[in-house]
Amino acid sequence: VNLRLVVGQLADGVIVLYSLVVLASIAPSLRGVDNILLVPYFLLVPGYVLTALLYKSLRKIGRLFYTVIWGVVLVVSVSSLEGISAGYQILPPSIVIPIFTLVIFTYNHFHKLP
Amino acid sequence: MALLLPVAAAHAQVQGTNVVSVTSTFSIQPIYDFYASGSGLVATLINASSLQITSSTPFEAISSYRPAYAVATAVVNGSSEVLPVVVNSGRYGSFFSYDLVLPANATSFVLDIEGSVGGNAALWRYVAGIPTVSINGWGGPVFYTLDMQIPSGSSVSGAYDNFGNSFPTSYLRQVATYSPGVTYNVPPNVSTVILEPGLFVPVALGFTIAASAAIVLVAMGLFRMGRVILTKVIIGIKGGVVRVLNRARLPTKAHFPFSVRKLARPKTILVLFLLCAILMISLGVAAGPDPQVKAYVIADPSGVNAIRASLAGAVGSVAVVTPDQDYVDFATMSSVGDFNVVVVSNYPTLALPPVSEFVLPSLGNVPLVIVDNSSDPMFASQINLLYPSQVVHVQNAANLTGAESQEIASDLSSELRTNLLGLHLGETSFKVTLTTEAGLSFVLIFLGWAYLGSLISDSGSQSELAHLGTVIAAGVFVFVFSEIIYVEVSSLLAFPLSLHAVISGAKDITAVGLLGFGGGSTPRLASGFIGLLAGITLAEGRPPLHKEDFALIIAIPILLLANPFFIGNFAFEAVLLFVGNFSIGTAFATSLSLKGFIYGFGEALGGGVTGTYLLSAGKMLYFAGLAPLAYLKRMGRTSMALTILLCAVIVGDGGVRVGEMTPTKTYIAVLPGLAVGFAFLAVFLGLALAEKYIRGLRQ
Numbered sequence: 082v083n084l085r086l087v088v089g090q091l092a093d094g095v096i097v098l099y100s101l102v103v104l105a106s107i108a109p110s111l112r113g114v115d116n117i118l119l120v121p122y123f124l125l126v127p128g129y130v131l132t133a134l135l136y137k138s139l140r141k142i143g144r145l146f147y148t149v150i151w152g153v154v155l156v157v158s159v160s161s162l163e164g165i166s167a168g169y170q171i172l173p174p175s176i177v178i179p180i181f182t183l184v185i186f187t188y189n190h191f192h193k194l195p
Numbered sequence: 196m197a198l199l200l201p202v203a204a205a206h207a208q209v210q211g212t213n214v215v216s217v218t219s220t221f222s223i224q225p226i227y228d229f230y231a232s233g234s235g236l237v238a239t240l241i242n243a244s245s246l247q248i249t250s251s252t253p254f255e256a257i258s259s260y261r262p263a264y265a266v267a268t269a270v271v272n273g274s275s276e277v278l279p280v281v282v283n284s285g286r287y288g289s290f291f292s293y294d295l296v297l298p299a300n301a302t303s304f305v306l307d308i309e310g311s312v313g314g315n316a317a318l319w320r321y322v323a324g325i326p327t328v329s330i331n332g333w334g335g336p337v338f339y340t341l342d343m344q345i346p347s348g349s350s351v352s353g354a355y356d357n358f359g360n361s362f363p364t365s366y367l368r369q370v371a372t373y374s375p376g377v378t379y380n381v382p383p384n385v386s387t388v389i390l391e392p393g394l395f396v397p398v399a400l401g402f403t404i405a406a407s408a409a410i411v412l413v414a415m416g417l418f419r420m421g422r423v424i425l426t427k428v429i430i431g432i433k434g435g436v437v438r439v440l441n442r443a444r445l446p447t448k449a450h451f452p453f454s455v456r457k458l459a460r461p462k463t464i465l466v467l468f469l470l471c472a473i474l475m476i477s478l479g480v481a482a483g484p485d486p487q488v489k490a491y492v493i494a495d496p497s498g499v500n501a502i503r504a505s506l507a508g509a510v511g512s513v514a515v516v517t518p519d520q521d522y523v524d525f526a527t528m529s530s531v532g533d534f535n536v537v538v539v540s541n542y543p544t545l546a547l548p549p550v551s552e553f554v555l556p557s558l559g560n561v562p563l564v565i566v567d568n569s570s571d572p573m574f575a576s577q578i579n580l581l582y583p584s585q586v587v588h589v590q591n592a593a594n595l596t597g598a599e600s601q602e603i604a605s606d607l608s609s610e611l612r613t614n615l616l617g618l619h620l621g622e623t624s625f626k627v628t629l630t631t632e633a634g635l636s637f638v639l640i641f642l643g644w645a646y647l648g649s650l651i652s653d654s655g656s657q658s659e660l661a662h663l664g665t666v667i668a669a670g671v672f673v674f675v676f677s678e679i680i681y682v683e684v685s686s687l688l689a690f691p692l693s694l695h696a697v698i699s700g701a702k703d704i705t706a707v708g709l710l711g712f713g714g715g716s717t718p719r720l721a722s723g724f725i726g727l728l729a730g731i732t733l734a735e736g737r738p739p740l741h742k743e744d745f746a747l748i749i750a751i752p753i754l755l756l757a758n759p760f761f762i763g764n765f766a767f768e769a770v771l772l773f774v775g776n777f778s779i780g781t782a783f784a785t786s787l788s789l790k791g792f793i794y795g796f797g798e799a800l801g802g803g804v805t806g807t808y809l810l811s812a813g814k815m816l817y818f819a820g821l822a823p824l825a826y827l828k829r830m831g832r833t834s835m836a837l838t839i840l841l842c843a844v845i846v847g848d849g850g851v852r853v854g855e856m857t858p859t860k861t862y863i864a865v866l867p868g869l870a871v872g873f874a875f876l877a878v879f880l881g882l883a884l885a886e887k888y889i890r891g892l893r894q
Binding site: 147158161162163 | 659788793795800873877
């Protein structure tokens with residue numbers, strides 16, 4: 082069993098499932114639930130998939146750095162865009178960011194860079 | 196005045212008791228040039244043909260333009276008499292006020308104000324601000340009419356209101372023709388118009404089509420012969436220059452004790468940057484503080500000279516700054532010890548609130564506040580309440596009594612700073628020092644940004660992440676250190692090196708203003724822009740632009756600007772916004788959106804929550820330019836050139852804010868600015884990917 086492959090597939094599964102959970106969190110019935118579980122998602126997951134797209138080979142420290150940086154930049158970009166025009170407010174970050182994450186993830190998955 | 200025809204006759208005169216009609220005629224003689232200044236003549240006739248006033252009545256008009264003359268006449272008891280008109284500037288910001296008293300039993304009056312309004316020619320179009328005249332506090336109805344005369348061969352291509360919103364050109368109604376021109380009626384909400392020559396559209400269209408065709412032919416490789424000829428010409432010119440140099444026996448490389456490449460090392464430029472800073476501080480220590488007592492006088496402009504003379508009688512030579520010159524920067528000016536005394540006198544109550552808002556919180560920085568009996572009672576009581584130990588009450592600041600003068604002189608002498616070395620500089624010598632410091636302040640920016648540029652190019656064996664860290668750390672250091680030096684030098688000299696919001700024309704309240712630069716924003720931008728490009732060029736040993744990329748980057752904006760349709764107007768508005776300080780049209784709206792986007796980052800990351808850590812989009816822009824510059828090695832040739840140019844503009848423009856001297860704004864701008872930089876980086880990396888793809892297709 083290739084342990085690295087298994088861990089990779091497990092991480093892919095977590096990304097997809099976690100994104101779906103974040104998407105589901107906008108359901109009216111879940112409005113009162115504590116959102117602490119979603120904080121690590123916005124902090125790490127979008128940045129992780131963007132880093133995987135932009136950087137072919139990185140050491141762990143670099144991967145962690147870019148994961149956090151791109152995560153913050155992505156989340157703040159979406160919130161900032163929503164601030165400048167009412168038109169953008171139709172889609173809240175809880176929808177835009179997981180969808181963006183899933184799109185990038187899908188692209189990465191089918192276009193694995195050599 | 197030959198062009199100012201009586202177009203007012205074309206409009207029906209409004210009749211009725213105590214009705215005032217204000218009819219202005221604005222005659223423009225546009226200049227169509229690459230860049231030039233022009234002017235237009237304005238004649239305003241304020242007329243009340245049927246007056247019923249039983250007692251003397253004050254009358255005030257306000258114009259946005261500087262008058263060449265203002266004459267008033269009234270008919271009183273059947274005979275005409277000339278009325279004295281008091282013209283003031285500074286009471287209403289940059290506007291001019293005209294005060295007169297209508298005599299009792301006057302049955303009609305006319306006030307004629309004539310003057311000129313400046314305009315700007317840019318890229319063969321002409322931008323003119325529309326002059327305004329208004330009546331203040333008149334009890335009866337007032338009707339306004341403004342006509343604009345333009346010569347034939349010109350047409351209106353844009354009209355905008357005060358907020359930059361554009362109107363269709365048909366909004367300006369053609370009301371008459373005159374020889375040789377056309378008269379338009381201008382609605383009151385139009386504040387700026389753009390004129391263009393009649394041939395502009397066909398010439399621009401022809402140029403755009405020809406240039407597009409040329410680009411297509413170049414892309415198809417049909418100009419090879421042209422390139423061969425051009426290369427031969429360039430080689431010929433180079434050979435000629437070398438021959439001339441050889442004959443003149445100019446020194447060769449071997450004669451110089453150092454090479455430019457060695458000088459361009461980041462460490463060398465860093466040393467020069469620090470050296471310049473130390474030189475500025477040393478000069479400040481040796482020459483400061485300002486030998487003149489400086490007073491900030493909040494009084495009616497007509498009384499400022501009398502207050503200056505009265506203060507001079509008490510304490511010697513006094514320099515005066517008024518709200519007319521700047522009040523938004525009062526906090527910065529007072530925090531570097533610019534003012535020894537603030538005088539509060541009869542400032543117009545209507546104009547006081549904005550001045551009070553900026554001045555009152557920072558009065559604690561000024562040792563002495565003189566309040567006289569004619570000052571606004573509310574403002575005076577606020578000052579008394581907040582700063583009781585600093586306030587000296589006098590009867591009339593323009594005419595101090597002996598006892599008052601003595602008290603002020605005694606209070607000031609205990610607070611005056613003296614030169615550390617015991618040196619005494621005369622006013623002229625101190626001005627020479629100030630101008631030297633002003634010049635060095637631009638050298639400091641140039642060297643700091645050049646250091647950054649050389650560091651960007653000199654990644655050596657660093658990993659990408661380490662290079663990013665180095666560039667960010669150096670970028671933050673350069674900005675913060677430069678701002679510290681600006682604050683330090685200004686404090687030592689008790690004279691601000693530069694300021695953020697100096698009102699145009701106020702040339703002697705900053706050191707860079709003495710060089711004729713006002714607040715010094717544009718030369719500081721140029722110093723940063725050129726410094727960064729020079730640093731990159733020297734470190735690389737060649738310009739960062741290849742001939743083809745340079746041609747492409749120059750050709751695209753020219754093509755956009757030459758376009759006679761919407762895209763051309765947008766590009767022109769963008770140029771006006773950036774270099775002409777005209778905030779108009781779609782480009783202005785787009786810039787506001789971009790600013791909103793940048794502020795969004797600041798607010799999301801903890802800025803602007805309170806007044807202490809206010810956000811500055813300009814400062815964030817500087818830090819936003821750092822991240823893309825750290826990734827140049829990842830980019831293709833063209834996208835790298837574009838990134839360097841755009842980031843040099845961004846970093847240069849942001850670097851202008853060093854002169855603001857507001858360190859708390861800098862602290863809160865660093866992280867949001869870096870985050871914005873990563874958002875910009877995503878765009879630049881996208882361009883780099885596109886370039887890689889296109890070049891891959893061509894191979």
